[in-house]
Amino acid sequence: MYIVYSLLLGLLVVLSAPWWLVQMLRLGKYRAGLRERLGSVPARLNRNSAEPAVWIHAVSVGEVLATSRLVSEFRALYPARNVFVSTTTATGQQLARERFGEDAVFYMPLDFGFALKAYLAALKPSLLVLAETEFWPNLLHHAAERGIKVAVVNARISDRSFPRYRRFRWFFSPVLRPVSLFLAQTKLDAERLCAIGAPAQRVHVSGNLKFDVRQATESPLVRDLRTVIPAGTSVIVCGSTTEGEEELVLAAFEQVQRQFPAAILILAPRHPERFNKVADLISARGLKFLRRSNWTSSAPVPSSVFLLDTVGELASVYSLADIAFVGGSLVPLGGHNILEPAQFGVPVLTGPHTFNFREIVNIFTSGGGLTVVNAEQLGPELIRLLHDSAARKQLGAAAKRLFLENTGATEKILAALRVLLESGGS
DSSP, rough: OOOHHHHHHHHHHHHHHHHHHHHHHHHHHTTHHHHOOOTOOOOTOOOOOOSSSEEEOOSHHHHHHHHHHHHHHHHHOOOSSSSEEEEESSHHHHHHHHHOOGGGEEEESSSOOHHHHHHHHHHOEEEEEEEESSSOHHHHHHHHHTOOOOEEEEEETTTTTTTHHHHHHHHHHHHHOOOOEEESSSSSHHHHHHTOOGGGGEEEEEGGGGGGOOOOOOOOOHHHHHSSSOTTOOOOEEEEEETTHHHHHHHHHHHHHHHHHHTTEEEEESSSGGHHHHHHHHHHOOOOOOEEGGGGSOOOOOOOOOEEESSSSSHHGGGGGGGEEEEETTTTTTOTTTTTHHTTTOOEEEOOOOOGGHHHHHHHHHHHOOOOHHHHHHHHHHHHHHHHHHHHHHHHHHHHHHHHHHHHHHHHHHHHHHHHHHHGGG
């Protein structure tokens, strides 16, 4: 099965090579880490311990944030072990290097035996930890061949992907067999893991790591903005917006400005390659705006749009918000992490398409800590909340309470991983 899978994967790479090349040449995407993805182990990886290492894979920014405490706790518990972190996306790589150090972070190799074997031989891990649903067949197979224990943490099966996984249960059942431990976000995720072939006795519920993200410390940007934004100014932060959403957000903000002309919108697109396009959209609407990349701390911020065209600063910027809107949700992309603003007690709005954060959204909506709006309702709801300070405080307080009530997944996951890591003499 693994030979057939590898041949098909190789054929797919060959057939799609022209598309990848165009993306690299036109947009500069996927160039970063290309050698690492093909199995070249970077010299910067500091394999400085005789103890077996721990390899944690966190796909992108969300997974890096979610596993941050796990990495730091592992390092504190096992100071003699190397803890390495891989990512798939460039934004995830950048954040991981900032948080964990360049000598411990690398790009996840493609799921080919030659690429994976190079890293397994160089890193010598005794434990491989995969965040969410990274079920790469060759990775799991070669890890098992080397006697490496594998755990899938913060595991979830989305509404969209579950039918596909279940349809190919015959394939995923043997693929998942090498995994020693599945720690699911919710009971429903645990049931779905079993339904697609995970051995039931290895599946447990541990909660969602994303609730355990430590509050972002106040960044230099936030400190600078606090000094230049006049007291009493209404600040709306719209974070992680995606293709097709900025037009809707800007239209809603124009409605706000008619009643709150001094209001400021801090707009943070999800993908860096879209920063210039979003700047053009703002300009085309005739709105005054500043780009964070061009702003100096002494310059005033106009009563309009502040385009956050940087990576890694959004989480802290949410603390400035009177109201936050979390994107990827007005269009059917599944939403993004509402916990980043909720941790500050900021009232949170999101669109109706939040299937990637199903359980978190259910907890917050049922607990009165989240307002769900469609594109037409976004402007009026922002205006209503800006007029009603008591409603804002109530919504923000509920969000912070729910955030605090649902923490604790890190401790549960760490305890289970310690048992796994220390069993069998490895």
